[in-house]
Amino acid sequence: MATDSDISGGLTPAEMSRSVGQRFDDYLQSRGMRNTQQRRNLLDLIFSDHEHFDADQLLDKLPAKGLAGHVSRPTVYRTLNEFVDAGLLRKFELEGRSVYEHDYGYPEHDHLYCSQCSKLIEFQDDRLIEIRKQVAAKYNFQVRSHRMIITGVCEECRKNRRRKRRPVDLI
Amino acid sequence: MATDSDISGGLTPAEMSRSVGQRFDDYLQSRGMRNTQQRRNLLDLIFSDHEHFDADQLLDKLPAKGLAGHVSRPTVYRTLNEFVDAGLLRKFELEGRSVYEHDYGYPEHDHLYCSQCSKLIEFQDDRLIEIRKQVAAKYNFQVRSHRMIITGVCEECRKNRRRKRRPVDLI
DNA sequence: TTGAATGCAAAGGATTTGCAGAGGC
DNA sequence: GCCTCTGCAAATCCTTTGCATTCAA
Numbered sequence: 001m002a003t004d005s006d007i008s009g010g011l012t013p014a015e016m017s018r019s020v021g022q023r024f025d026d027y028l029q030s031r032g033m034r035n036t037q038q039r040r041n042l043l044d045l046i047f048s049d050h051e052h053f054d055a056d057q058l059l060d061k062l063p064a065k066g067l068a069g070h071v072s073r074p075t076v077y078r079t080l081n082e083f084v085d086a087g088l089l090r091k092f093e094l095e096g097r098s099v100y101e102h103d104y105g106y107p108e109h110d111h112l113y114c115s116q117c118s119k120l121i122e123f124q125d126d127r128l129i130e131i132r133k134q135v136a137a138k139y140n141f142q143v144r145s146h147r148m149i150i151t152g153v154c155e156e157c158r159k160n161r162r163r164k165r166r167p168v169d170l171i
Numbered sequence: 172m173a174t175d176s177d178i179s180g181g182l183t184p185a186e187m188s189r190s191v192g193q194r195f196d197d198y199l200q201s202r203g204m205r206n207t208q209q210r211r212n213l214l215d216l217i218f219s220d221h222e223h224f225d226a227d228q229l230l231d232k233l234p235a236k237g238l239a240g241h242v243s244r245p246t247v248y249r250t251l252n253e254f255v256d257a258g259l260l261r262k263f264e265l266e267g268r269s270v271y272e273h274d275y276g277y278p279e280h281d282h283l284y285c286s287q288c289s290k291l292i293e294f295q296d297d298r299l300i301e302i303r304k305q306v307a308a309k310y311n312f313q314v315r316s317h318r319m320i321i322t323g324v325c326e327e328c329r330k331n332r333r334r335k336r337r338p339v340d341l342i
Numbered sequence: 343t344t345g346a347a348t349g350c351a352a353a354g355g356a357t358t359t360g361c362a363g364a365g366g367c
Numbered sequence: 368g369c370c371t372c373t374g375c376a377a378a379t380c381c382t383t384t385g386c387a388t389t390c391a392a
Contacts (some may be wrong), residue, residue: 002370005346016365032370032371033371033372034365034367034370034371034372035366035367036371036372036373037365037366038372040374041205050306054356055356055357056356063245070310071373071374072373072374072375073357073374074357074358074359074373074374074375075373075374077356077357077358078358078372078373090215093264093265093266093267094264095264096264096267096269096355096356096381096382097356098267098356100372107358112306112307112310112312121310121312123306123309123310125302125305125306127298127302128299128302128319131296131298131299132321134296135283135294135296135321136283136321136323138294139283139294139325139326140291140326140329141283141285141292141321141323141324141325141326142323142324142329143321143322143323144286144322144323144324145319145321145322145323146198146319146320146321146322147319147322148299148317148318148319148320149317149318149319150303150306150307150312150314150316150317151314151315151316151317151318151363152312152314152315152316152317153305153312153313154310154312158311158313163352178391188382203345203346204346204347205345205346205347205390205391205392206392207346207347207348207391208390208391209347209348210347222379226381226382227381242348242349243348243349243350244349244382245348245349245350245382245383246347246348246349247383248381248383249347249383255372267356267357267380267381268380268381269381269382302352
């Protein structure tokens with residue numbers, strides 16, 4: 001395990017995007033929803049790489065207002081919820097914001113979170129699944145999912161620690 | 172392990188409140204801050220039991236506005252941050268809100284979260300600490316803390332599942 | 343007395359919603 | 368053409384902040 005690329009399923013972004021697109025089409029079909037330009041724009045943008053992102057970061061990556069391909073803020077939020085619903089994205093809370101990552105076709109994993117530079121590092125450890133299984137059995141709890149986040153300081157920030165300020169603040 | 176009472180340190184609430192009070196006094200002293208009526212009210216209320224809560228739930232437990240012992244909303248928020256700072260409370264995010272639980276004198280643990288009734292169940296498993304240690308070593312990551320939440324449906328809600336609606340919605 | 347803390351009102355940031363017009367199917 | 372979707376503006380929710388007053392030390 002487990003940088004972002006180590007952990008991926010082995011498909012190219014283009015292949016991934018195609019199969020994700022099919023799944024989303026099915027989702028739309030089954031609900032009588034429409035395959036709009038905006039939904040396609042967002043899906044393409046999101047599945048062109050494997051990064052974690054929040055709504056604002058996604059908006060920043062979109063063409064500016066007025067340009068072709070732009071999508072409004074409310075539609076971005078609405079569509080992100082649809083993607084989660086369709087099983088394409090997973091959502092979790094970090095520092096009061098919603099953060100999204102690929103779900104469909106992407107192996108289950110957890111995260112290290114650097115509180116200095118806000119970087120998320122993925123890791124995978126099967127023992128977590130074993131533990132959650134045992135705990136669930138003990139409490140007669142029906143598991144849907146889990147989320148483990150280890151917070152601290154990443155390797156890079158440890159090296160750069162001449163000052164205590166965040167790199168972000170120094171820009 | 173581990174209902175709330177199983178997991179606790181074995182002190183009575185009164186004993187706990189006393190030692191927590193001392194720690195908070197030290198915190199205030201060391202920063203030239205004042206031991207106000209409002210801070211005492213909140214500390215007493217919070218450490219009279221071991222429940223998880225958010226700011227609104229705490230406000231609901233306080234005497235109503237106008238009555239003795241009431242504390243305003245901004246002061247509640249300010250004081251909760253102080254308690255976290257002082258190491259008395261731990262804070263985490265759930266469904267977009269900040270949730271608080273006892274930290275000082277309370278063993279490290281993780282949670283099962285019921286998505287139907289919003290109940291939090293505590294559990295403790297030392298293997299998680301071992302895993303986080305190993306993962307941290309692999310990524311040369313300096314751990315400060317971790318948080319694991321297993322989401323699903325609790326025993327009670329599984330039994331009551333004649334309807335799919337939340338108990339909350341039925342009231 | 344004096345600076346810190348409180349309460350009020352208002353601001354702030356993230357996200358959602360009502361509605362009229364645009365656009366899939 | 369019908370009905371969904373979009374974009375706009377405004378609302379909502381949670382939390383924080385500015386400021387005059389109150390109060391602990």
